[in-house]
Amino acid sequence: MGKKILLEHVDVPGIQTLEVYRKMGGYQAVEKALKSMNPDEVVEEVKKSGLRGRGGAGFPTGMKWSFLDKKSDKPRYLVCNADESEPGTFKDRYLMQRIPHMLIEGMICSSFALGARTSYIYVRGEMMYVIRILEKAIAEAYAAGLLGKNILGSDYSLDLYVQPGGGAYICGEETALLESLEGKRGNPRNKPPFPAVWGLYGCPTVVNNVETIADVPWIINHGGDAYAAIGIGKSTGTKLISACGNIKKPGVYEIELGVPVEEFIYSDEYCGGITEGRKLKAVVAGGSSVPILPADLILTTANNEKRLMTYESLSDGGFVSGTMLGSGGFIVFDDRQCIVRNLWNFSRFYHHESCGQCSPCREGTGWMEKVLHRIEHGHGKMSDIDLLVDVAKKIEGKTICPLGEAAAWPVASAIRHFRAEFEEHVRNPDSCLKKHLHREAALAH
Amino acid sequence: MFFSESRIKEIEEIKKRYPEGRHKSALLPVLHLAQADHSWLSVDLMDEVARLLKLEPIEVYEVASFYTMFHLKPVGKYVIEVCRTGPCCNVGAEELIHHMEDKLGIRIGETTSDGLFTLKTVECLAACGTGPVLQIGPEYHYHENLTPEKFDQLISELRAKA
Numbered sequence A: 001m002g003k004k005i006l007l008e009h010v011d012v013p014g015i016q017t018l019e020v021y022r023k024m025g026g027y028q029a030v031e032k033a034l035k036s037m038n039p040d041e042v043v044e045e046v047k048k049s050g051l052r053g054r055g056g057a058g059f060p061t062g063m064k065w066s067f068l069d070k071k072s073d074k075p076r077y078l079v080c081n082a083d084e085s086e087p088g089t090f091k092d093r094y095l096m097q098r099i100p101h102m103l104i105e106g107m108i109c110s111s112f113a114l115g116a117r118t119s120y121i122y123v124r125g126e127m128m129y130v131i132r133i134l135e136k137a138i139a140e141a142y143a144a145g146l147l148g149k150n151i152l153g154s155d156y157s158l159d160l161y162v163q164p165g166g167g168a169y170i171c172g173e174e175t176a177l178l179e180s181l182e183g184k185r186g187n188p189r190n191k192p193p194f195p196a197v198w199g200l201y202g203c204p205t206v207v208n209n210v211e212t213i214a215d216v217p218w219i220i221n222h223g224g225d226a227y228a229a230i231g232i233g234k235s236t237g238t239k240l241i242s243a244c245g246n247i248k249k250p251g252v253y254e255i256e257l258g259v260p261v262e263e264f265i266y267s268d269e270y271c272g273g274i275t276e277g278r279k280l281k282a283v284v285a286g287g288s289s290v291p292i293l294p295a296d297l298i299l300t301t302a303n304n305e306k307r308l309m310t311y312e313s314l315s316d317g318g319f320v321s322g323t324m325l326g327s328g329g330f331i332v333f334d335d336r337q338c339i340v341r342n343l344w345n346f347s348r349f350y351h352h353e354s355c356g357q358c359s360p361c362r363e364g365t366g367w368m369e370k371v372l373h374r375i376e377h378g379h380g381k382m383s384d385i386d387l388l389v390d391v392a393k394k395i396e397g398k399t400i401c402p403l404g405e406a407a408a409w410p411v412a413s414a415i416r417h418f419r420a421e422f423e424e425h426v427r428n429p430d431s432c433l434k435k436h437l438h439r440e441a442a443l444a445h
Numbered sequence B: 001m002f003f004s005e006s007r008i009k010e011i012e013e014i015k016k017r018y019p020e021g022r023h024k025s026a027l028l029p030v031l032h033l034a035q036a037d038h039s040w041l042s043v044d045l046m047d048e049v050a051r052l053l054k055l056e057p058i059e060v061y062e063v064a065s066f067y068t069m070f071h072l073k074p075v076g077k078y079v080i081e082v083c084r085t086g087p088c089c090n091v092g093a094e095e096l097i098h099h100m101e102d103k104l105g106i107r108i109g110e111t112t113s114d115g116l117f118t119l120k121t122v123e124c125l126a127a128c129g130t131g132p133v134l135q136i137g138p139e140y141h142y143h144e145n146l147t148p149e150k151f152d153q154l155i156s157e158l159r160a161k162a
Ligand SMILES: Cc1cc2nc3c(=O)[nH]c(=O)nc-3n(C[C@H](O)[C@H](O)[C@H](O)COP(=O)(O)O)c2cc1C
Pocket: A052, A053, A054, A055, A056, A057, A058, A059, A061, A081, A082, A083, A084, A085, A086, A169, A170, A171, A172, A173, A174, A175, A207, A208, A209, A210, A212, A213, A401, A402, A403, A406
């Protein structure tokens, strides 16, 4: 069993309540930070921990915090990104639902470190019941003097609010999220300026993922060095992996970074292997936006080394033979799954979710969806395959926000690794493994 | 009257979550309340929200139309939203969606003639490990690990309740 930082007490009855959470050692980090540390010392521990953003990009959290414009005399904000909508990702919902106080404790500690006096948790609107759980936990924290004026008798005060989204994947992108929190359409902003300088209401702002913030109390309690001692190299600490698809035990697992991918898929401690004795065909390791890898390349790198669940090992080989840890949304495909149909589904998703501001993204995602639709439905041409690669290439790097890349990478990687399956669809449309599902209207717009 | 007195008070409380002059931030939470009370957002209702939040009506329309959760046309008593994204499709969502359409005798986007059910598809609900999954408004309860049989049972229960 690996080290557990976030989920150690997840099965304790009543852990949702403040009383039980405190009994299990909860809110000690708030006490420690507010009574015996200054904000810069907290930032320093987070820097030492090597913690990297758990929302997808893996940017070092301590460094992000130190970019916050301290010279500005405007208020500063911490906004928690709980928009979780990347297909395959369901770890933040699990954490908030099961141990809401862990996120709230993290928000208090992190807001203190950043000098924020008002902080928001932006939760995707579909998770109404999670919002109710969080609001209840926040009310408990206020009543116990852990939020509000002069927390635990210190001179630090903080107000914490939950904000619902309205159903839009793009609002997970941090600047779109800020626009949405301001009561507008979720159109990503041009960067720079970055949120650290120009964020919520034009004030210095840090946006962090739920899991990132939930890691902070442990780092305060045990020190950044202790956190950095877990994991391998620059992949320190633990990571929540939400595993789904054709595996025996889908669910949310906390792993020490560094577990071999093979062990993660096949051992009974984690996914328990492929369902119904089928064969592993492919894996999307970090949410739908990262490149898909076929079975051999997800288990071992191109250099024949065992692939590990770390940022570095998963991206070994770049986009030619590697992928990314991303958000930890681990989607497993068995040999009954059709790669073309799956890619069409993802392309449809990105087209649907494009905010429409930049033409390469707006038009390109629609074009890819259309071409994939015709290949999947038996009307494709051989030249369509290269056309897809070309369109994907023309989106990359030419858009305001990374949704463009998120739509392009899956296309490029699926064709790189599974070209034969696309060609077979063109040559022999009846070869599709999911032929029986070709009923048009259900998935159309 | 679009809102009860207690709703108006609730809206005033929500406005206090944001700094002075930033009450526009209350728009999404208030639209959710408006929809909970009226099941969909008519132009008159959106105009009332604009008035309450001291916004131009266009500021409300452009936001309501951007987010998929807001219904700009009348919907049935129960809005059934089933996930259609990749991971759920790997574990049977497409077969389920076909079954749902057949069971209710409507296609995605339509409402049953008794006004009870509206069928919609949504994107990944962050429940991919327990797919196929659907949620039912107005409460947005999740129903996970769905099978055609479980769906039929759910429909019977809702019919009995209505
Ligand atoms: C299209 C798009 C969707 C995103 N969705 C999410 C999301 O749902 N949750 C999240 O935490 N980060 C998401 N991100 C990443 C955020 O922009 C941001 O990097 C992250 O919240 C920063 O937090 P972290 O440093 O703690 O990871 C998304 C990015 C893009 C481009």
